[in-house]
Amino acid sequence: MTDLSVARPCRLEINGKSYVADLPPCVTLLDLLRERLDLTGTKKGCDHGQCGACTVLVDGKRVKSCLIFAVSIPDAKVITIEGLGSEGHLHPMQQAFIDRDAFQCGYCTPGQIMSAIALLEEGHTQSREEIREFMSGNLCRCGAYNGIIDAIEQVIAQQQKNRTGEAA
Amino acid sequence: MRQFSYSRPTALSDAWDDFEHARYLAGGTNLVDLMKSDVERPNHVIDLNSLPLNKVEELPDGRLRLGALVTNADTAAHPLVTERYPLLASAILAGASPQIRNRATNGGNLNQRTRCHYFYDPDMACNKRSPGTGCSAKGGRNRIMAILGTSEACIATFPSDMCVALAALNATVTLAGSQGERSVAFRDYHRLPGDQPWQDNILLPGEIVTSIDLPALSFGPHYTYLKIRDRLSFAFAIVSVAVGLQMESDVIQKAHIALGGVGTKPWCVPEAEALLEGKTPSLSLFRDTAECLLRGAVTDRDNAAKLRLAPRVIMRALSQAADGTPQSQTYKSIS
Ligand SMILES: Cc1cc2nc3c(=O)[nH]c(=O)nc-3n(C[C@H](O)[C@H](O)[C@H](O)COP(=O)(O)OP(=O)(O)OC[C@H]3O[C@@H](n4cnc5c(N)ncnc54)[C@H](O)[C@@H]3O)c2cc1C
Numbered sequence: 001m002t003d004l005s006v007a008r009p010c011r012l013e014i015n016g017k018s019y020v021a022d023l024p025p026c027v028t029l030l031d032l033l034r035e036r037l038d039l040t041g042t043k044k045g046c047d048h049g050q051c052g053a054c055t056v057l058v059d060g061k062r063v064k065s066c067l068i069f070a071v072s073i074p075d076a077k078v079i080t081i082e083g084l085g086s087e088g089h090l091h092p093m094q095q096a097f098i099d100r101d102a103f104q105c106g107y108c109t110p111g112q113i114m115s116a117i118a119l120l121e122e123g124h125t126q127s128r129e130e131i132r133e134f135m136s137g138n139l140c141r142c143g144a145y146n147g148i149i150d151a152i153e154q155v156i157a158q159q160q161k162n163r164t165g166e167a168a
Numbered sequence: 169m170r171q172f173s174y175s176r177p178t179a180l181s182d183a184w185d186d187f188e189h190a191r192y193l194a195g196g197t198n199l200v201d202l203m204k205s206d207v208e209r210p211n212h213v214i215d216l217n218s219l220p221l222n223k224v225e226e227l228p229d230g231r232l233r234l235g236a237l238v239t240n241a242d243t244a245a246h247p248l249v250t251e252r253y254p255l256l257a258s259a260i261l262a263g264a265s266p267q268i269r270n271r272a273t274n275g276g277n278l279n280q281r282t283r284c285h286y287f288y289d290p291d292m293a294c295n296k297r298s299p300g301t302g303c304s305a306k307g308g309r310n311r312i313m314a315i316l317g318t319s320e321a322c323i324a325t326f327p328s329d330m331c332v333a334l335a336a337l338n339a340t341v342t343l344a345g346s347q348g349e350r351s352v353a354f355r356d357y358h359r360l361p362g363d364q365p366w367q368d369n370i371l372l373p374g375e376i377v378t379s380i381d382l383p384a385l386s387f388g389p390h391y392t393y394l395k396i397r398d399r400l401s402f403a404f405a406i407v408s409v410a411v412g413l414q415m416e417s418d419v420i421q422k423a424h425i426a427l428g429g430v431g432t433k434p435w436c437v438p439e440a441e442a443l444l445e446g447k448t449p450s451l452s453l454f455r456d457t458a459e460c461l462l463r464g465a466v467t468d469r470d471n472a473a474k475l476r477l478a479p480r481v482i483m484r485a486l487s488q489a490a491d492g493t494p495q496s497q498t499y500k501s502i503s
């Protein structure tokens with residue numbers, strides 16, 4: 001049996017930067033981000049997959065980082081809320097959350113935004129009901145749900161406008 | 169979380185070689201959760217994700233093979249699944265959340281553990297988690313527990329949605345282990361708790377689910393997955409029903425039915441399916457079918473409501489399937 005204390009190599013690309021270290025296998029992606037890399041934008045709500053506060057993109061797909069051992073996704077590309085925009089240059093989804101009052105305390109917001117960005121990629125945005133269903137993995141204790149859907153619809157409308165603009 | 173060692177084999181035979189006191193890791197959405205709760209305490213975690221079990225393939229005889237490591241999300245979105253097995257796609261989309269379905273795998277879904285609250289709490293007596301300690305759910309808070317297939321030792325439900333559709337579809341599970349390969353009917357894969365509730369299924373130590381095979385079957389629009397739960401989305405089933413009917417003009421040729429949320433395993437009753445064959449749909453026929461499906465149900469302190477709810481959900485699901493109006497998993501009004 002292998003020695004339990006042995007750390008394992010972990011290689012990731014996080015927000016475009018390469019990360020290489022030896023890690024105990026029990027470290028979750030969420031704890032790696034928050035505790036070791038100071039990327040505290042990704043939140044820990046429940047730590048059991050139930051709230052969505054820890055949502056990040058792994059190889060372009062939205063996942064709950066609290067349920068993933070960091071060593072188990074070798075060479076994955078991880079994007080967190082810190083990887084989206086910068087001060088003065090917000091991602092359109094971040095701006096839409098501000099415009100539409102889509103949060104109160106803000107604790108669920110990074111997870112909501114990461115999830116919303118993936119949702120648009122997936123294309124489950126035909127109606128408010130569909131958006132609501134496909135955002136159901138992100139809970140908001142403040143009940144900002146209507147604002148969140150408004151924000152998502154704002155970005156969809158902008159994208160459509162940009163597309164017709166290009167076509168013209 | 170307790171410390172453990174980790175390995176990631178690239179060949180099947182290397183996986184089970186290392187198995188003593190180990191657990192296999194697939195998407196981790198159940199295992200990591202249970203390790204955090206100190207319910208699962210492996211010394212060693214064997215990550216299956218480098219094994220070549222990640223394809224959806226058509227078999228020469230017309231069946232569809234779903235690799236154990238294909239994610240639930242990719243399975244539900246696969247063109248051959250949406251086209252031929254919309255019942256399965258629907259059941260998958262009724263479960264968990266997009267983020268979880270992106271990680272959860274088909275093999276992991278079959279092998280997920282119960283959501284009984286007492287099972288999750290190592291301070292409570294639970295025969296499934298700690299054999300011989302008793303069952304806290306019996307006579308306890310058991311609103312979500314099973315009414316079919318229970319035993320003195322355990323009344324927990326098996327929580328999967330996907331597996332309810334797989335049972336209805338009469339899928340086959342293929343397994344590989346040190347003793348070779350074998351395949352079993354999906355309906356025989358999960359076990360009743362009996363006096364060994366810790367044994368959820370027939371998997372031998374070290375054995376790996378390699379694929380789930382779907383028979384060549386078509387229901388046209390005559391299917392539905394109807395799931396009733398405490399909130400409209402992202403909650404486990406209180407009662408769910410998967411139905412597929414093979415119909416010719418107005419006559420049911422063959423019926424495929426399985427229940428979720430009420431049984432200790434995905435619940436099928438062949439006599440109930442046979443009742444429908446050769447008949448034209450009617451509410452009284454559906455009432456008889458529901459009664460047959462729920463025969464032998466036993467309720468405990470808090471879960472009698474399931475026995476009142478289940479016949480209604482079954483009858484509604486049968487009507488939806490007969491009418492060719494499958495339940496949408498997005499628009500939640502029930503037709
Ligand atoms: C918040 C939350 C809500 C959920 N809601 C629902 C819901 O509404 N409906 C629903 O159906 N499910 C729901 N789930 C459960 C989810 O579907 C399962 O956690 C998931 O399917 C497990 O798959 P996995 O690949 O992540 O398994 P893992 O967590 O990796 O493994 C689970 C178990 O299966 C074993 N295993 C995995 N793969 C294999 C294999 N190939 N061979 C042998 N053993 C294997 C592992 O050793 C482990 O014991 C929910 C989960 C969470 C966290």
Ligand code: SF4
Nearest residue numbers: 284294295303322323
């Ligand atoms: S119902 Fe089963 S899982 Fe729940 S406490 Fe009883 S023995 Fe444990």
Ligand code: FES
Nearest residue numbers: 045046047052066
């Ligand atoms: S912290 Fe991961 S889902 Fe709640």
Ligand code: FES
Nearest residue numbers: 104106140141142
């Ligand atoms: S804004 Fe407070 S939890 Fe969502």
